[in-house]
Amino acid sequence: MKMTITERILADHAGLESVKPGQLVNCKVDIALANDITAPISIKEFRRIGAKKVFDKERVVFVADHFAPNKDIESAMQVKMVRDFSAEFGITNFYDAGTMGVEHTLLPEKGLVGPGDLVIGADSHTCTYGALGAFASGVGSTDLAAAMITGEAWYRVPETMLFNLKGKPRKWVGGKDVILYIIGKIGVDGALYKAMEYTGDMIGHLTQDDRFTICNMAIEAGAKNGIFTADAVTKEYVNGRFKREAKYYASDPGANYSEKFDINADDIELMVAFPHLPSNTRGISKVGEVKIDQVVIGSCTNGRYSDLKVTAEILRGKKVAKGVRLIVIPATPLIYKQAMNAGLFDVFMDANAVVSTPTCGPCLGGHMGILAEGEKALSTTNRNFVGRMGHRKSEIYLAGPAVAAATAIAGKICSPEDVL
Amino acid sequence: MSDKILRGKAHIFGDNIDTDAIIPARYMVTSDPAELAKHVMEDADPDFAKNAKKGDVIVAKKNFGCGSSREHAPVAIKAAGISCVIAKSYARIFYRNCFNMGLAIFESADAPDKIRPGDEITVDMNTGEITNVTKNEKYMAAPIPPFMQQLIEAGGLMASVQKKMGLVSPSGK
Numbered sequence: 001m002k003m004t005i006t007e008r009i010l011a012d013h014a015g016l017e018s019v020k021p022g023q024l025v026n027c028k029v030d031i032a033l034a035n036d037i038t039a040p041i042s043i044k045e046f047r048r049i050g051a052k053k054v055f056d057k058e059r060v061v062f063v064a065d066h067f068a069p070n071k072d073i074e075s076a077m078q079v080k081m082v083r084d085f086s087a088e089f090g091i092t093n094f095y096d097a098g099t100m101g102v103e104h105t106l107l108p109e110k111g112l113v114g115p116g117d118l119v120i121g122a123d124s125h126t127c128t129y130g131a132l133g134a135f136a137s138g139v140g141s142t143d144l145a146a147a148m149i150t151g152e153a154w155y156r157v158p159e160t161m162l163f164n165l166k167g168k169p170r171k172w173v174g175g176k177d178v179i180l181y182i183i184g185k186i187g188v189d190g191a192l193y194k195a196m197e198y199t200g201d202m203i204g205h206l207t208q209d210d211r212f213t214i215c216n217m218a219i220e221a222g223a224k225n226g227i228f229t230a231d232a233v234t235k236e237y238v239n240g241r242f243k244r245e246a247k248y249y250a251s252d253p254g255a256n257y258s259e260k261f262d263i264n265a266d267d268i269e270l271m272v273a274f275p276h277l278p279s280n281t282r283g284i285s286k287v288g289e290v291k292i293d294q295v296v297i298g299s300c301t302n303g304r305y306s307d308l309k310v311t312a313e314i315l316r317g318k319k320v321a322k323g324v325r326l327i328v329i330p331a332t333p334l335i336y337k338q339a340m341n342a343g344l345f346d347v348f349m350d351a352n353a354v355v356s357t358p359t360c361g362p363c364l365g366g367h368m369g370i371l372a373e374g375e376k377a378l379s380t381t382n383r384n385f386v387g388r389m390g391h392r393k394s395e396i397y398l399a400g401p402a403v404a405a406a407t408a409i410a411g412k413i414c415s416p417e418d419v420l
Numbered sequence: 421m422s423d424k425i426l427r428g429k430a431h432i433f434g435d436n437i438d439t440d441a442i443i444p445a446r447y448m449v450t451s452d453p454a455e456l457a458k459h460v461m462e463d464a465d466p467d468f469a470k471n472a473k474k475g476d477v478i479v480a481k482k483n484f485g486c487g488s489s490r491e492h493a494p495v496a497i498k499a500a501g502i503s504c505v506i507a508k509s510y511a512r513i514f515y516r517n518c519f520n521m522g523l524a525i526f527e528s529a530d531a532p533d534k535i536r537p538g539d540e541i542t543v544d545m546n547t548g549e550i551t552n553v554t555k556n557e558k559y560m561a562a563p564i565p566p567f568m569q570q571l572i573e574a575g576g577l578m579a580s581v582q583k584k585m586g587l588v589s590p591s592g593k
């Protein structure tokens with residue numbers, strides 16, 4: 001039977017010859033992930049039913065990234081629970097302040113997830129790893145608790161939507177613009193319960209980081225997973241990094257898709273999502289005059305080294321506009337060090353930006369940059385829901401790092417061309 | 421499945437009610453249900469927690485529960501005494517979580533357009549029949565998929581894991 005890459009990975013992990021959309025399958029998981037918000041609930045469930053061990057000490061991964069370094073006593077208690085559990089059950093991959101980074105940037109970087117994997121994570125942006133040719137999808141803490149104990153999870157095999165990405169993206173246009181453009185087209189429930197698979201010649205122009213960003217926001221279209229087929233770029237990223245043996249899957253020619261879309265690079269400008277939905281997108285030429293109080297560059301969507309490099313390229317020798325706060329958050333310690341050694345921190349600090357230690361921080365309105373009533377932020381994160389970054393009467397605009405850096409300089413949403 | 425009839429007043433919401441609206445992340449330094457219940461739906465309707473009475477029903481349009489994977493969302497709704505949610509469609513992680521948390525949810529194409537704020541609603545858990553007592557109307561909810569029904573009958577996901585792995589709760593529960 002002809003299958004898509006998503007169906008192939010699910011079938012293999014379920015020990016089945018083939019699967020088809022709508023079928024319920026029980027799969028072996030390669031990695032089970034949780035963070036400082038979701039792991040405590042999983043741990044409580046684990047203890048409540050009397051579990052004695054996790055299915056594999058090296059395959060359960062905990063990352064304390066959301067409210068960490070601990071922002072208050074309650075969050076300190078949550079992280080302590082995860083820390084104590086990790087010590088008691090010998091969890092090798094517990095990342096605490098110092099080694100901790102934003103989980104979906106950290107796991108690929110550390111080589112904990114790779115091509116062909118089936119990853120379950122108690123975090124909705126677990127779908128990020130699809131960029132490596134893996135099946136990765138978010139669940140709640142109870143599903144994760146079950147996976148931690150059994151090493152298995154059930155899934156409904158999703159229908160797959162195929163996105164044919166065509167052409168070469170314009171200057172400054174990156175993964176964020178591509179995915180915002182797509183979500184603007186199909187809506188926040190446009191891919192509900194489905195897989196979003198990418199193909200086409202544009203992929204050759206997309207870096208591995210661009211692909212992470214694109215898969216990261218699959219959930220913002222309601223999808224179960226986003227997925228790319230690993231190519232030479234992915235292999236280069238994975239080699240010497242991925243700790244287990246990579247398994248390269250691809251869709252069969254003639255596999256069945258529920259819908260097909262052509263996405264042309266020529267149509268994709270730098271994109272901005274207006275409040276309060278990621279689908280509320282406009283090209284930069286149609287944004288108009290929007291004054292901004294705060295710019296955030298970071299998160300599992302756009303907190304990678306390449307994002308910081310673009311930021312520095314635009315910011316070099318310039319200052320953040322008066323009255324605007326620019327907060328730059330490298331997503332992991334390694335990215336932090338790379339940026340520091342490359343002199344990017346000098347650029348940021350000379351421009352009067354704040355450079356933060358790795359954390360989710362303001363992305364979810366946790367800490368390190370909360371918005372006051374009536375304030376507007378432009379952020380490279382992935383969600384602009386009401387109240388996501390602070391006061392329920394604040395507003396969030398989403399964009400990639402190029403627009404973010406330019407906006408910080410101008411004090412209003414604009415393109416790099418307007419400030420360079 | 422239980423033969424329960426749920427009954428309560430309707431609270432109406434729109435499309436794409438996200439998990440940040442259901443329970444803002446700023447309250448997620450705790451997973452205590454009673455504490456979460458105080459802030460349920462706060463960013464969609466700041467007075468909701470004050471006005472909601474035990475048994476009340478949340479009625480919403482499409483893609484209810486989109487966004488984060490936080491189980492705090494169904495937990496907060498349940499802890500606030502809401503008997504069930506009726507919506508046109510649900511985001512997938514939220515949908516899964518509801519079954520794991522034991523929050524009853526129903527999918528109905530027409531009920532969300534017809535029910536008005538404050539209408540008295542009953543829902544038959546067995547048949548999915550929704551009755552609008554105030555307007556004397558009936559609507560149907562989609563049947564709960566057999567696999568999900570089995571999960572509920574087994575006492576939820578963790579109960580089935582416990583049985584499968586031969587585990588015993590420390591407290592003997």
Ligand code: SF4
Pocket residue numbers: 065066102103104123125299300301359360363364381382
């Ligand atoms: S950076 Fe934001 S979206 Fe990513 S894991 Fe952290 S809170 Fe979630």
